[in-house]
Amino acid sequence: MSGGLKIELGRRYRFSASHRLHSAKLSEEENRRVYGKCNNPYGHGHNYVVEVSVSGAVDPATGMIANLADLDSFVEREVIEPFDHKSLNEDVAAFRENVPTTENVCKEIFARLKHFRMAKLERVRVEETGNNTFEYAGEEL
Amino acid sequence: MVYLTRKLEFSASHLYHNPALSAEENKRIFGKCNNPHGHGHNYTLEVTVAGEPDPVTGMVLDLKELKEILEREITQRMDHRFLNYEVAELKGQIPTCENIARVIWNLLEPKISKGRLHKVRLYETPDLFADCYRNGAHGA
Numbered sequence: 001m002s003g004g005l006k007i008e009l010g011r012r013y014r015f016s017a018s019h020r021l022h023s024a025k026l027s028e029e030e031n032r033r034v035y036g037k038c039n040n041p042y043g044h045g046h047n048y049v050v051e052v053s054v055s056g057a058v059d060p061a062t063g064m065i066a067n068l069a070d071l072d073s074f075v076e077r078e079v080i081e082p083f084d085h086k087s088l089n090e091d092v093a094a095f096r097e098n099v100p101t102t103e104n105v106c107k108e109i110f111a112r113l114k115h116f117r118m119a120k121l122e123r124v125r126v127e128e129t130g131n132n133t134f135e136y137a138g139e140e141l
Numbered sequence: 142m143v144y145l146t147r148k149l150e151f152s153a154s155h156l157y158h159n160p161a162l163s164a165e166e167n168k169r170i171f172g173k174c175n176n177p178h179g180h181g182h183n184y185t186l187e188v189t190v191a192g193e194p195d196p197v198t199g200m201v202l203d204l205k206e207l208k209e210i211l212e213r214e215i216t217q218r219m220d221h222r223f224l225n226y227e228v229a230e231l232k233g234q235i236p237t238c239e240n241i242a243r244v245i246w247n248l249l250e251p252k253i254s255k256g257r258l259h260k261v262r263l264y265e266t267p268d269l270f271a272d273c274y275r276n277g278a279h280g281a
Binding site for chain 2: 004005006007008009010011012013053058060061062063064065067068069
């Protein structure tokens with residue numbers, strides 16, 4: 001019916017969190033130079049927006065690629081609950097080693113969501129602010 | 142290749158109900174979207190056309206022409222309509238964002254006279270949307 005057409009479902013979620021950009025591989029001075037005010041030792045926060053795109057066959061019985069309730073509860077459990085109102089550096093294990101830049105946040109969210117069983121995860125787009133956006137679609141990109 | 146995107150809005154009502162399923166199943170799968178009287182959204186549609194700018198006019202496709210196509214094919218058909226009952230192309234389908242996006246693709250693709258339809262993105266709310274494109278065409 002779709003004749004070579006691909007349909008994706010996109011959904012936006014939000015969380016607010018703090019982070020500090022600081023690399024253990026760099027000196028104090030280099031950290032200040034590279035990260036500027038994002039290196040402030042007390043950290044700072046953002047209202048993040050996460051855009052999740054999934055693809056798959058549209059079920060003729062429901063008209064849906066995936067039931068939104070399933071997608072919402074999965075994203076809530078895997079990402080929103082562990083990230084919202086947290087310090088990414090302190091509260092999310094992945095960022096004890098990795099600097100929580102939004103590039104790395106984007107990849108971490110992709111890794112957490114790629115196990116969604118109801119549809120194929122296509123990409124994750126994260127807005128750190130209205131002006132900074134990052135996108136990750138797995139390694140084939 | 143240049144990608145040109147035109148946006149338009151329309152407002153419509155719909156409901157999700159599959160007559161092949163029991164009332165309980167409809168309620169379980171579709172939740173409040175199953176309300177028999179329907180409900181509405183302000184939809185935002187983004188239509189992207191890909192092509193090379195014409196060397197004489199500098200245009201991929203005259204925006205005026207695209208605007209007329211969208212007015213005729215989409216606005217007149219869907220704006221201030223009840224999608225389940227008034228849009229023939231959606232008959233027998235659940236009017237989800239996925240299905241409406243595909244119907245819109247099928248309506249627009251043959252009408253684009255210059256360039257080619259690259260992507261249709263339909264927002265049902267600012268936080269929920271569907272993309273429709275040809276396999277392998279995404280990413281540009």
